[in-house]
Amino acid sequence: MPNGNTYYWQVPFQITNQALIRARFLSIAQLYDESNNLFSIVYPSFALIEPINPGLSFYPNTQTEIKWIATSTNYIKILFSPDNGQTWTLVQDSVPAASGSYLWTIPNLPSTMCKIRIVDVNDNLIYDTSDYPFTIGYLPNLILVSPNGGENYVKGDSILIRWLGSYLTGGLYLDYSIDSGATWINITSKWGNPNGDSYTWIAPAIIAKVLIRVSYIDIPVINDQSDGTFTICFYPAVYATQYPVVCQPNTVDITAYIADSLNASGTYNYWLDIQAIQPLNNPYQVSTSGIYYITKHTTYGGCTDTTSIEILVGTTPSPPVIASQQHLCSGDTAAVIEATGINIYWYADSLLAVLIDTGQSIPASQFNSDTVLYLTQFVYPACPSPPAQIEINYFQTPLPPQATIPSPYCAGDSVAPLVVGGTNINWYDDVSLTNLVNQGNMLSLPPLYNDTVFYVTQNVSNCESMPMILPVEINPIPSKPTISQSGMDIVSSSPVGNQWFNDQGQMLDTNQYFTPPVDGFYYVVVTINGCVSDTSDIIYYYITGNQLHDAVGNGLFVYPNPFNDVMFIYNYSNTEASYNVEIYNTISQKLYANTLKFDEHTHVYSINPGNLPKGAYILYLKGDRDNIVTKIIKH
Incomplete structure (x- = not known):
């Protein structure tokens, strides 16, 4: 009835002086009205605070706090009603009001209409009662059926834990104790039907008197445990006191012991067979290979078991x-x-x-x-x-020997002996140090034509050092240059390292291209990295005709060629020699003859063959050591 109605509101325990109430229309949020002024919520002078909320539920024998505010009196009394206030039972007749709370043990009076009332001790008309009834449920019941004492189990056995219960919901804790209940060890948390069920527990490796306890998870004080202890034990473990392998002439003592003091008591018996028929009368000096058996019956728990140990007896070998x-x-x-x-x-x-x-x-x-x-x-x-x-x-391995790396040599040069400092020097020509070529501090070498590397070590106390790498660099001899003509220049076949000389041995230029200053004989030598080539063939350069003339052989030059009237024969080798000079035409007719004698004073002869027609002719030089034939041209 939005057009006019009332609503009873339970004032919350929220102390404030800034409170307002608003009423608004659900369909139109903007349509509302609220208090014209602020109001306050203050502590009551006498009020029950707990239990007052709806839906509360408790179990018998559990505890809960009753809380209140009572500033107007010194003492209160607490009453309980199981029937929604029709009858009341005294809980406590005089409680200091200032304490504000009382720890109440729930009575075993199941009801859904329970209430609490607090009353001023001095005035029964001053009281407050629970706003809503609460519930006290039925007291759950839990009984452990088995194991319940007196049973005997061995490690690994399946132990069936069974229980019965009533008014239980939720789950149970299953625990065991080996110290008469002083401490408990959890086995598992069991869910499902707590009012009647079972759980199979595998007996652990313990030797003890054991109790089992089953507890209600929601209310752990609801539990039951074995009426008496039961026993769990395990079979003894047998150890030989010496090597399992016995080496002659030694023997071995077979004795048994158990690490756990509870299981250590009892009787040990030694046997030659698993059936425990043939006793081993002296188990303390066994010297024969075989399998031996030990039976142990434990006093604590009454576990009996037979275990075996194999003894191998062998011969002691000689040292490696x-x-x-x-x-x-x-x-x-x-x-x-x-x-x-x-x-x-x-x-x-x-x-x-x-x-x-x-x-x-x-x-x-x-x-x-x-x-x-x-x-x-x-x-x-x-x-x-x-x-x-x-x-x-x-x-300690010595350091590599020391030496100065030699300067480069030219191919074919004599190489100075290589010298290193150190002790017991070894010379190798391979990096793997497998090919020993010399021993000692000095290595003499023949002329070399290629780069060579030596790996040199020293040996101290039979420890060979890492190798010192000693390279011998060999530079190649430049190829013999050839001379060609380019315009006014004569040109060396080598682009670098050129040295141009005249017939007097004077060096005139170092470029690849050279322009001779005068008529004459010229040659070139190439020097690269200090290595000198063979001398080129000597040529004669004739400036007037800008012509280049080659040597005809054995140190002789004929120039100019072609010639006009006179030609010259030059002996640039400066050796003594005699030649008969003959000139023939192309049909083998002799047209000229003369004799030339060269010595240290005479190097050049002029030849005037007379009025020869222009054309090609054959110059024939007959020497005392050789003969030379070359073509000449008359202009």
Whole structure:
């Protein structure tokens, strides 16, 4: 009825002096009205605070707090009604009002119409009652059925835990105790039907008198436990007091012990057969291979078991044989120490307590000082030999030897001996140091034609150093240059390193192109990296005709060629020689003859063959050592 009505509002416990009330139209949020002025919510002078809310529920024998505000009196009394206030029972007759609360134990009076009332001790008309009734439920019941005491179990057995209950919802805790309930160990949390069910528990590896407890998760005080203890034990574990493998002439004592003191009591019996028929009368000096059996019946828990132990008796082998170097050099990561034997163990001490490695060999890189090692071999059935001892001598690897790298040589030059400083010098020509070519501080070499590298080491205390790399650089001899003509220039076939000379041995230029200043003989030499080529063929350069003339052989030049009237024959070799000069035409007719004698004073002869027609002719020089034939042209 939005057009006019009332609503009773329960004032909340929210103290304020800024309170307002608003009423608004649901369909039109903007249409509302509110209090014209602020009002206050203050603490009441006498009021019950808890329990007052609807829907509260409690179980018997549990506890809850009753809370109030009572500033107008010194003491209050607390009343309880199970029938919505028709009858009241006194809970507490005099409680200090200032305490504000009272811890109430819920009575076993199941009802859905329960209320609490607080009353001023001095005035029964001053009181306050729960706004809504609350519920006290039925008291849940829980009974453990089994195990309930007196049972005996062995580790690994399936133990069936069973229980019955009433008025239970939710789940249960299953716990066990091995100290008569002083402490509890959780087995599991069981959900489903807590009013009657079971759980299969696998007996743990313990030796104890055990209790089982089942508890209601919602109210842990609702629980039940075994009426008496039951026993869990496990079979004994048997150990030989010496090696399971006995090496002659040793024997072994077979004795049994149990680590757990509770299971240690009882009787041990030793047998030669699993049926426990043939007793082992003396289990303390066994020297024969076989399987032996031990029966243990524990006093605590009454567990009985038979276990076995196999004893292998073997022959003690001889020590292993040292098979490799005992001399180590620092930095030699590839070196190994080897021994011959079976299942070799390497130890750092004579007591064979500190194991370093196993196997036929161990890397030497793990040692950096003189060391003594002890090694044994194990031969089936794993009998260790007496230890063999090996002394390892450790030496520092020397530094590479020192030497000055020689300056480059030219191919074919004599090479000065190579000299290095150091001790016990080895010379190799390969980086793997496999091809030894010399020993000693000096290496003499024949003339070399290619770059050569030597790897030089020194050896101190049989430790060879890393190699010093000693290169010998060999520069090639430049090819013999040839001379061609380009315009007014004569040109060397080499683009670099040129040295132009005249017939007096004077160097005139160093470029590839050279313009001769006068008529004459010229040649070129190429020098690269200090290496000098053979001298080019000598040419004659004739400026008047701008012509280049070649040598005809054996140190002789004919120029100019072609010629007009006179030609010259020049002996640039400066050696003594005699030649008969003859000129023939193309049909082998002799047209000219003369004799030339060259010596240290006479180098050039002029030839005037007379009025020869223009054309080609054959010049024939007959010497006392050789003959020269060349073509000449008359202009």
